[in-house]
Each structure stands twice: as C-alpha cells, then as structure tokens.
Amino acid sequence: MRILLVGATGTLGAAVHKALGARGHDLVTVARSGGDLRYDVTDPAQVAEVYDRAGRVDAVVSAAGDVPFKPFRELTPEDYLAGFRGKVLSQIDLVRQGLSRIADRGSFTLIAGVLSREPIVTGAAASMANGAVESFVRAAAVEIAPYRINAVSPTVFTESLDDYGAYFPGMPPVDLAVAAQAFVRSVEGAQTGQVYIP
Amino acid sequence: MRILLVGATGTLGAAVHKALGARGHDLVTVARSGGDLRYDVTDPAQVAEVYDRAGRVDAVVSAAGDVPFKPFRELTPEDYLAGFRGKVLSQIDLVRQGLSRIADRGSFTLIAGVLSREPIVTGAAASMANGAVESFVRAAAVEIAPYRINAVSPTVFTESLDDYGAYFPGMPPVDLAVAAQAFVRSVEGAQTGQVYIP
Numbered sequence: 001m002r003i004l005l006v007g008a009t010g011t012l013g014a015a016v017h018k019a020l021g022a023r024g025h026d027l028v029t030v031a032r033s034g035g036d037l038r039y040d041v042t043d044p045a046q047v048a049e050v051y052d053r054a055g056r057v058d059a060v061v062s063a064a065g066d067v068p069f070k071p072f073r074e075l076t077p078e079d080y081l082a083g084f085r086g087k088v089l090s091q092i093d094l095v096r097q098g099l100s101r102i103a104d105r106g107s108f109t110l111i112a113g114v115l116s117r118e119p120i121v122t123g124a125a126a127s128m129a130n131g132a133v134e135s136f137v138r139a140a141a142v143e144i145a146p147y148r149i150n151a152v153s154p155t156v157f158t159e160s161l162d163d164y165g166a167y168f169p170g171m172p173p174v175d176l177a178v179a180a181q182a183f184v185r186s187v188e189g190a191q192t193g194q195v196y197i198p
Numbered sequence: 199m200r201i202l203l204v205g206a207t208g209t210l211g212a213a214v215h216k217a218l219g220a221r222g223h224d225l226v227t228v229a230r231s232g233g234d235l236r237y238d239v240t241d242p243a244q245v246a247e248v249y250d251r252a253g254r255v256d257a258v259v260s261a262a263g264d265v266p267f268k269p270f271r272e273l274t275p276e277d278y279l280a281g282f283r284g285k286v287l288s289q290i291d292l293v294r295q296g297l298s299r300i301a302d303r304g305s306f307t308l309i310a311g312v313l314s315r316e317p318i319v320t321g322a323a324a325s326m327a328n329g330a331v332e333s334f335v336r337a338a339a340v341e342i343a344p345y346r347i348n349a350v351s352p353t354v355f356t357e358s359l360d361d362y363g364a365y366f367p368g369m370p371p372v373d374l375a376v377a378a379q380a381f382v383r384s385v386e387g388a389q390t391g392q393v394y395i396p
Contacts, residue, residue, distance in 0.1 A: 044275055072341035073297065077242055080290055084282050088326065092278055099271065116329070119337035119391070127337035128286065128330045131314070135329025139317035143270035193317075 002026045002103075003187065004050070004057045006041055006094060007064025009034040011160065012111070012179065016063050019180035020187065028054045031064075042066075042090040044097070051101045058103045059187045062091050062110050065133075067126040075125055083125035087111075088132045095140060095149060105146045109186040110137055112153040112195065120167040134195045141193030148192035154179040155197075174198050200224045200301075201385065202248070202255040204239055204292060205262025207232040209358065210309070210377065214261050217378035218385065226252045229262075240264075240288040242295070249299045256301045257385045260289050260308050263331075265324040273323055281323035285309075286330045293338060297345060305346040307384040308335055310393065312353040318365040332393045339391030346390035352377040353395075372396050 003020055007013040008029035020027060029035035030050055037053055039046040041064060065087030068079045091110045098108060115123045116130035130153065137151040156164050158173040165173075182198040201218055205211040206227035218225060227233035228248055235251055237244040239262060263285030266277045289308045296306060313321045314328035328351065335349040354362055356371040363371075380396040 072338060075294070077287060077291060077294070080287055081282075084279075084286075084330075088282075088330075089275060089278055092326070093275060096273070096275070115337065116333045117336070119333075119340045121341055124334060124337040124341065128290070128334040131333025132282075132286075132326045132330035135314045135317075136322060136326040138315070139313065139322040139325035140270060142317045143319055143322065 001058035001187065002028065002056065003059045003061055004028050004030065004054050006030045006050075006060070006062040007111070010063055011157065012154070012176065013063035015176035015180040016061060016183045019177065019184055020061070023184060023188070025187075028057065041094060042085050044093050047093050047097050051097055056101070056103055057106070059107045059109070060094055060098050060102060061183055061187060062094055062108075063183075065091065065111055065129065067129050069122040069126060071122055072124050080125050080128060083129045084132070087129040088136070091133060092136060095144075099144060099147060102147065105148070107148040107150070107187055107192075109183050110149070110151045112137075112151045114153060114155040116153060118155070118171065122167070137195065138193050145192065148190075150186040150191060150194045150196060152179065152182040152186065152196045152198065154182070199256035199385065200226065200254065201257045201259055202226050202228065202252050204228045204248075204258070204260040205309070208261055209355065210352070210374065211261035213374035213378040214259060214381045217375065217382055218259070221382060221386070223385075226255065239292060240283050242291050245291050245295050249295055254299070254301055255304070257305045257307070258292055258296050258300060259381055259385060260292055260306075261381075263289065263309055263327065265327050267320040267324060269320055270322050278323050278326060281327045282330070285327040286334070289331060290334060293342075293347060297342060300345065303344045303346070305348070305385055305390075307381055308347070308349045310335075310349045310351040312351060314351060316353070316369065320365070335393065336391050343390065346388075348384040348390060348392045348394060350377065350380040350384065350394045350396065352380070
C-alpha cells in the first residue's frame with residue numbers, strides 16, 4: 001500500500017516507519033522538519049497541501065500530537081486549547097480532509113495514549129486529548145464506512161523510560177517495535193472503530 | 199451543603215436541581231437564561247464572576263454542555279472547536295477557577311455522556327467532547343486531592359426518547375430521576391476520579 005505517515009520523525013513515528021516499511025509498504029512521510037513533506041498538520045490549510053502533494057494513498061497513519069504537560073494548577077485555558085489543536089483537531093482534520101482523497105476502503109490510524117485511562121501528574125491536558133481522540137475514532141467509524149479508522153493508545157515506551165519512567169511507576173512499558181505493530185494491525189487488518197492498546 | 203449548579207435550567211439540570219434540593223442542599227443556580235446567576239460559562243471571565251457572586255460553595259455541579267450534532271461529513275473544524283469550548287473547556291474552567299474558591303474538601307461533578315463509548319450517527323463532535331471530559335476527570339482527580347472530581351455519563355433519558363430515541367435503537371434509556379442520583383452520589387459520596395454511568 002501507499003501510506004501517508006504523519007509525524008514520521010518522532011520517536012514513535014520512526015518506529016512505525018520501520019515497521020510499515022518492513023511490510024513492503026510505500027511510505028510518504030510528513031513532519032514539521034524532515035520527512036518527504038514538511039508541513040504542520042495543526043493548520044488545516046497545510047493538511048490540504050499535504051494531501052495535494054501526497055497524491056492517492058491507501059492509508060493515513062498519524063503518530064503526531066503535541067500536548068503541554070504542566071502541574072494541574074499551572075495549566076491555563078490556552079494550554080488545553082493548545083493540546084486540543086495539537087493532538088485532537090489536527091488528527092480529526094486529517095480524517096475530515098482525507099475522506100474525499102484516500103483510496104476506496106482506505107484507512108486512518110490515529111495516535112492516542114495511555115493517559116486517557118491511566119492518569120499521571122502533569123498530564124491533565126494530555127489525558128483530555130487522548131480521551132477525545134479515542135471517543136472520536138469510535139464515533140467516526142460508524143459514519144465513514146467502508147473507510148476504516150482506529151486509534152493506537154500505547155503506554156510509556158521502554159526506550160523512553162530514562163526520560164519519563166518516573167511518571168509511570170510500576171507500569172509495564174511497551175517496546176517501540178511492539179507499539180508499531182499496532183499500526184500494522186490497523187492498516188492491514190479489517191477492523192474499524194477500535195482503540196488498540198499495545 | 200451549599201452547591202453551585204451550572205446548567206440548572208436544562209432538562210437534566212432541572213432534575214439534578216430537584217434531586218439535590220430534596221436532599222436538603224442549598225443551591226445557587228447558574229444558567230444563560232433563568233437561574234440565580236445568568237452567565238455563560240464558556241467565557242472564563244464570566245466563570246470568575248459566577249464564583250465571585252456565588253460566594254463560598256461546598257460543591258460545583260455542572261449539567262451544562264453544548265455540542266453541535268451533524269453528519270460526519272458536514273462537521274467542520276469550527277464545529278469541533280465549538281464542541282470543545284461548549285462542553286470541555288467550559289467545564290475544565292469551572293474546576294480550574296473553582297479550586298481556589300470552593301470549601302475545603304469540596305467537589306466538582308461534570309457532565310459527560312454515553313457517546314464517549316457508544317457512538318451514534320451525527321455524534322462525532324459530541325463523542326469527542328464526552329471522551330475528553332471523562333479522561334480529564336480521571337486525570338484532574340490525581341492532582342487536586344483532597345478536593346474531589348467525578349463525571350456523570352448518562353445514556354439517553356427516558357423523557358427524551360420522543361426527540362432522540364431514534365438515535366439509540368435498542369439501548370435502554372435512563373430516567374432523569376435516576377441519572378440525577380448519580381450527581382447526589384458524586385456530591386455526597388467520598389469517591390474521586392470516577393465516571394458514573396447511571
């Protein structure tokens with residue numbers, strides 16, 4: 001398949017790139033810096049340009065989402081709005097604009113995360129965003145068939161434990177390579193409206 | 199207890215008013231029209247005024263949230279943003295601003311809804327908003343103790359079946375009076391970070 005991979009240069013994006021590439025797929029990568037297409041998908045106009053330049057794709061995979069992390073009492077309305085735009089609205093727009101452009105029976109795979117269900121200190125905006133993405137995916141699925149949409153909602157990555165492990169005491173991490181397989185499952189599988197928890 | 203009830207004039211708000219009143223609580227009601235205080239809580243400046251005028255309260259209860267319902271392909275980024283501001287950011291702001299103002303060990307009870315987990319046609323923005331509220335509540339709870347926060351996430355109301363029943367085929371409705379008891383449970387109980395599904 002020809003696959004548009006958004007957020008291709010991030011920690012997870014690189015692992016997803018590797019996993020999908022190993023399956024023989026043809027990837028068009030998007031990132032703010034690096035990637036085949038350098039765009040910021042939080043801007044709907046840039047999402048349109050991404051699709052114009054990418055041409056027909058069979059699947060859209062997103063591993064991109066920026067959310068502010070701060071102690072609860074320091075989070076402002078602007079922070080929540082930034083998290084909404086950075087991880088929720090941007091990914092919704094990939095679906096909204098992608099529907100008229102992707103191949104028949106194409107699929108969308110969005111990124112959410114464990115904080116939707118398992119909160120951590122400083123993570124209220126991230127939890128909000130992940131919960132929004134997961135519920136959006138379940139809802140979009142019932143209206144966009146035969147196009148498909150799923151989310152991947154991983155816990156902390158084994159490779160990120162040095163940086164973030166202190167926020168996830170006693171929680172089993174997941175290897176990036178394992179998390180990336182959830183994207184393979186979404187892209188090549190037949191399910192829709194699922195939230196995969198690798 | 200002295201309780202600030204936001205969205206007091208809506209279908210659910212009126213039932214919550216009745217249920218909390220029957221428990222002997224002293225209610226200060228807020229609504230855009232009607233209510234003791236007439237304010238729009240989607241505006242942070244008005245939330246501040248609400249708290250200024252309400253004085254010390256022991257609990258904040260919200261039954262207010264506006265989200266656009268449209269077929270998926272008609273929902274615009276502005277619609278999602280309106281849903282976010284109307285049901286997510288407004289309720290987050292009640293908590294954010296309320297933390298420094300409510301009584302010791304006070305509580306917040308927010309409204310979400312069944313669409314977070316059970317999607318319906320035209321409900322993608324509502325699902326997104328409800329999922330955001332539920333995950334936010336779980337996250338806020340771990341940082342605001344000993345203050346408490348819960349969400350109530352009801353299915354369609356029995357009293358609303360004439361209007362909305364067609365969107366919920368075969369799904370058991372809940373009586374408004376039963377749904378309202380979930381607010382009583384949140385306000386008078388000891389739990390936090392819960393999503394009550396009446």
